[in-house]
Amino acid sequence: MLEETQSSAAAVGAPAHAPPTVRVREVSMDFGTGSKAVDRASFDLSLGRFLTILGPSGSGKTTLLRMIAGFQRPTSGHILIGGKPVDAVPPDRRSIGMVFQKLALFPHMTAAENIAFPLKMRRFDPAFIPTRVRRFLELVRLDGYGNRRIHELSGGQQQRIAIARALVFEPALLLLDEPLAALDRKLREEMQLEFRRIQKELGVTTINVTHDQREALVVSDEIIIMDGGFIHQHASPALMYRSPADEFVARFIGVSSLIEGTATVGGLMLAGVTLAGSLSGSLQPGMAARGVVRAEQVRIARPEVSLAGCETVLLGTIADVIFEGERLLYVVEVPALSQNILVYHHDPESAAVFATDAPVSLGWRARDMIVFEARP
Amino acid sequence: MISASQRFWFWAIVWVSVVTLSAPTVVVLGASFTAGNIIAFPPEGLSLRWYEKIALARDLQQAFLRSLIVSSICMLIAVPAGTLAGIALARYQLRCFNGVQMYLLLPFTIPLIGSGIGLMMMFGRLGALGSLWPVGFACAVINLPFIIWSVSASAAQLDPDLEHAAANCGAGRVQTFLYVTLPAVMPGVITGSLLMFILAMNEFLVSLLLVDARTVTLPVQIYNSIRSIITPDLAAVSVVFIVMAALAIAFLDRLVGLEIFLKSK
Ligand SMILES: Nc1ncnc2c1ncn2[C@@H]1O[C@H](COP(=O)(O)OP(=O)(O)O)[C@@H](O)[C@H]1O
Ligand SMILES: [Mg+2]
Numbered sequence: 195m196l197e198e199t200q201s202s203a204a205a206v207g208a209p210a211h212a213p214p215t216v217r218v219r220e221v222s223m224d225f226g227t228g229s230k231a232v233d234r235a236s237f238d239l240s241l242g243r244f245l246t247i248l249g250p251s252g253s254g255k256t257t258l259l260r261m262i263a264g265f266q267r268p269t270s271g272h273i274l275i276g277g278k279p280v281d282a283v284p285p286d287r288r289s290i291g292m293v294f295q296k297l298a299l300f301p302h303m304t305a306a307e308n309i310a311f312p313l314k315m316r317r318f319d320p321a322f323i324p325t326r327v328r329r330f331l332e333l334v335r336l337d338g339y340g341n342r343r344i345h346e347l348s349g350g351q352q353q354r355i356a357i358a359r360a361l362v363f364e365p366a367l368l369l370l371d372e373p374l375a376a377l378d379r380k381l382r383e384e385m386q387l388e389f390r391r392i393q394k395e396l397g398v399t400t401i402n403v404t405h406d407q408r409e410a411l412v413v414s415d416e417i418i419i420m421d422g423g424f425i426h427q428h429a430s431p432a433l434m435y436r437s438p439a440d441e442f443v444a445r446f447i448g449v450s451s452l453i454e455g456t457a458t459v460g461g462l463m464l465a466g467v468t469l470a471g472s473l474s475g476s477l478q479p480g481m482a483a484r485g486v487v488r489a490e491q492v493r494i495a496r497p498e499v500s501l502a503g504c505e506t507v508l509l510g511t512i513a514d515v516i517f518e519g520e521r522l523l524y525v526v527e528v529p530a531l532s533q534n535i536l537v538y539h540h541d542p543e544s545a546a547v548f549a550t551d552a553p554v555s556l557g558w559r560a561r562d563m564i565v566f567e568a569r570p
Numbered sequence: 571m572i573s574a575s576q577r578f579w580f581w582a583i584v585w586v587s588v589v590t591l592s593a594p595t596v597v598v599l600g601a602s603f604t605a606g607n608i609i610a611f612p613p614e615g616l617s618l619r620w621y622e623k624i625a626l627a628r629d630l631q632q633a634f635l636r637s638l639i640v641s642s643i644c645m646l647i648a649v650p651a652g653t654l655a656g657i658a659l660a661r662y663q664l665r666c667f668n669g670v671q672m673y674l675l676l677p678f679t680i681p682l683i684g685s686g687i688g689l690m691m692m693f694g695r696l697g698a699l700g701s702l703w704p705v706g707f708a709c710a711v712i713n714l715p716f717i718i719w720s721v722s723a724s725a726a727q728l729d730p731d732l733e734h735a736a737a738n739c740g741a742g743r744v745q746t747f748l749y750v751t752l753p754a755v756m757p758g759v760i761t762g763s764l765l766m767f768i769l770a771m772n773e774f775l776v777s778l779l780l781v782d783a784r785t786v787t788l789p790v791q792i793y794n795s796i797r798s799i800i801t802p803d804l805a806a807v808s809v810v811f812i813v814m815a816a817l818a819i820a821f822l823d824r825l826v827g828l829e830i831f832l833k834s835k
Contacts, residue, residue: 315740
């Protein structure tokens with residue numbers, strides 16, 4: 195895991211000289227509930243980069259973030275910030291700004307008082323606090339809202355105050371614990387880009403936590419995928435998407451079809467059919483395996499059209515057509531596999547749209563289906 | 571739509587409730603303004619002579635002053651203790667949580683006479699009977715659950731991450747308590763404090779057991795008067811009590827405007 199983490203961090207172009215801003219070394223958290231909430235997590239994060247920890251609910255993301263913030267002490271392992279171990283440093287002595295899931299703004303203070311609070315607590319020169327607060331209200335585009343009480347602000351405005359409070363003292367590290375999860379989709383996407391803009395503007399090293407794969411792909415320089423307390427992969431969004439490290443990652447990112455079978459040289463075998471694919475990692479022919487093929491990698495055509503370049507070609511019928519606006523999702527029933535395959539069609543305006551029950555042929559190239567070892 | 575008969579029954583129930591609940595207050599209020607020499611409702615003529623009488627009565631004045639002192643002592647003890655206990659109860663996983671819950675129900679299960687006798691014996695042993703502070707202390711002890719409730723109800727509404735957020739802003743434990751936790755539960759503290767004040771002001775049974783002739787509090791003073799003859803000045807004293815309670819409620823209403831800006835989400 196460690197080797198892979200480092201190699202993939204290098205792959206996304208982390209500068210080799212400066213020591214990473216954050217180093218997490220073999221950190222575990224055991225609440226004594228049977229399984230570990232975080233299981234030997236290790237990663238490095240370089241100055242100014244935006245890392246997203248992505249994983250389903252309960253995968254240990256919040257726990258990992260809280261250990262970095264200092265609210266929880268790891269059962270084992272070490273965390274270094276700016277090159278120094280912080281194991282014995284209480285949260286108020288760490289230079290970390292955090293935006294909480296429910297924001298945790300101080301209800302009895304105004305917006306400006308909330309933003310000024312970290313400056314007061316960290317003994318900034320009082321003469322300079324009002325200017326700094328005003329500058330950060332401008333940064334989050336809420337100039338003129340400083341005297342509002344927290345409950346007098348909309349959800350999106352409260353988010354902005356929370357991020358201003360987290361950044362106003364120029365922390366070495368910014369932590370975001372799904373602060374956008376409660377917003378509706380449009381506002382959420384707007385705020386994602388807003389967070390990204392502010393992060394870029396200040397160049398602050400950031401760790402963001404989410405279960406929204408779209409958000410992770412859109413805003414991050416690097417992504418870590420977690421499940422069951424375990425880091426599955428640490429890579430750039432593009433690399434993560436193109437070469438998932440294991441079946442979990444392949445299924446978690448993007449829309450894919452999953453085919454069960456046995457690994458063979460050059461693909462996957464099931465019920466007498468051999469599908470062209472590329473074997474991942476240590477997979478040996480004869481082992482139980484699962485092939486994963488992304489919906490946008492599958493080509494679709496009328497049955498009589500030959501699909502040039504596709505090593506695998508299958509016949510099927512359209513079971514369902516789902517209109518998603520900018521694209522169509524076909525659910526295609528394939529008798530040879532006795533299952534459905536998902537196919538994206540990116541040009542819903544074109545004449546070549548298929549109706550339900552239409553016969554079609556599907557095809558993909560060997561490199562577009564990755565065959566993973568089947569884990570229970 | 572509400573039919574005419576439904577409307578009739580609705581208003582009938584409302585008025586029966588209003589009359590039943592307010593009857594004692596109205597009667598005592600009316601009786602206190604009587605011009606006659608016996609307590610009666612409706613009053614015989616209108617006058618303020620009984621108010622004049624209680625305003626000039628030295629024993630009543632002193633009893634009133636003592637009750638104020640008792641209330642202050644009670645608040646001095648109960649407000650810090652109840653505030654800390656209320657916050658702890660709502661915010662931390664206490665090992666003895668069930669025990670504390672039982673304790674909070676005690677005022678409704680143990681008759682006051684029981685706690686009163688216990689306290690009387692305790693203070694008797696200490697040789698402390700005859701001064702006012704044991705009465706204030708006793709009022710604080712028996713009424714403490716009310717302020718704990720009030721504060722913990724306020725604290726339970728807070729975001730559990732509020733204190734983490736303060737630490738994240740650089741506030742140490744003491745600063746976090748003073749600048750974040752305490753102001754955020756202030757509505758509960760104010761409500762609880764006024765409740766403690768009124769309860770201590772009105773406390774009769776436990777006072778009766780703990781006072782002697784030199785330390786009679788107002789409720790005990792009134793009781794002593796009833797045992798001789800009931801005159802309209804007692805109605806006037808009761809009205810003073812009612813007015814104080816009403817003031818406390820009005821005060822609370824003003825202050826708990828605080829709660830409006832505490833409803834951040
Ligand atoms: N304070 C705690 N005590 C016991 N178990 C906990 C505690 N906090 C989290 N957990 C458990 O640890 C696991 C990871 O939780 P969490 O880090 O909150 O996940 P995520 O943020 O990814 O949804 C969950 O199974 C959760 O039940
Ligand atoms: Mg979480």
